[in-house]
Amino acid sequence: MPAANFASATIWTGDNLDIMRGMNSACVDLIYLDPPFNSNRTYEAPIGSKAAGASFKDAWTLDDVDVCEHGELADRNPAAYAVIDAARQAHGKGMQSYLVFMAVRLLEMQRILKPAGSIYLHCDPTASHYLKLLMDGIFGKDRFRNEIIWSYRTGGVSKNYFARKHDVLFYYSGGSMFNMQTEKAYTKSKNRKPGLVNYGAGQAMFYEDDNGIxxxxxMRDVWEIPY
Incomplete structure (x- = not known):
């Protein structure tokens, strides 16, 4: 397996597509990406911050992607291209352009990821349904492990629909190794005390902190994490 041709903990600035194309294949263990969500909004850095004056437009047209990338996708991964074409018909050219932008980068991530490596894609319901199909086509549906819901309570609410208070993380892995994580589950029972409790099928240790027993x-696939 090729070794990485870059130092660990290296930070790059610029378009990650150009950077990834310079990396050796199968040399990365873990990828987490928090890309644009196709929110159709322009984001500006806060006044007074070091990035003041900078802005980012998260709205997409065919002018935002290289025409050659369409042909590249059709040749390298027909399944991914079929998803993009379906999105164009159902959602329009804006979604098509966004998915082309994402797909060419996901293909490079698939190339640089080790066979047993893992990838987490952070998105929201704006395009999560299309991105899931892209990930299935590029990384393989058998490598899908979890759809993780990041739930939060901050922000405004609408009078026209249920409050939109979650993001989505898709977790894919080519390996079977998984480092199990735990979380605190607080009991509502007023009679529960700290200590070991025996059940018919096993036992559980209870603890106490400032929030209760x-x-x-x-760890579940729904994460309650405030902004």
């Missing part, structure tokens, strides 16, 4: 359980 809890035990440690396997």
């Amino acid at each position: 809890y035990n440690l359980v396997s």
Whole structure:
């Protein structure tokens, strides 16, 4: 397996597509990406911050992607290109352009990721349904492990629909190794005390902190994390 041709903990600035194309294949263990969401908004850095004056337009047209990338996708991954074409018909050219932008980068991530490596894609319901199909086509549906819901309560609400209070993370992995994580599960029972409790099928250790009595359980795929 090729070794990485860059130093660990290296930070780059610029278009990650150009950077990834300079990396050796199968040399990365873990990828996390928090890309644009196709929110159709322009984001500006806060006044007074070091980035003041900078802005980013998260709205997409065919002018935002290289025409050659369409042909590249059709040749390298027909399944991914079929998803993009379906999105164009159902959602329009803006979604098509956004998915082309994403797909060419996901293809490079698939190339540089080790066979047993893992990738986490952070998105929201704006395009998560299309991105899931892209990931299935590029990384393989058998490598899908979890759809993780990041739930939060901040921000405004609408009078026209349920409050939109979650993001989505898609987790894919080519390996079977998984480092199990635990989280605190607080009990509502007023009679529960700290200590070991025996059940018919096993036992559980309960602890106490400032928020109450809890035990440690396997981490779920719904994460309550405030902004």
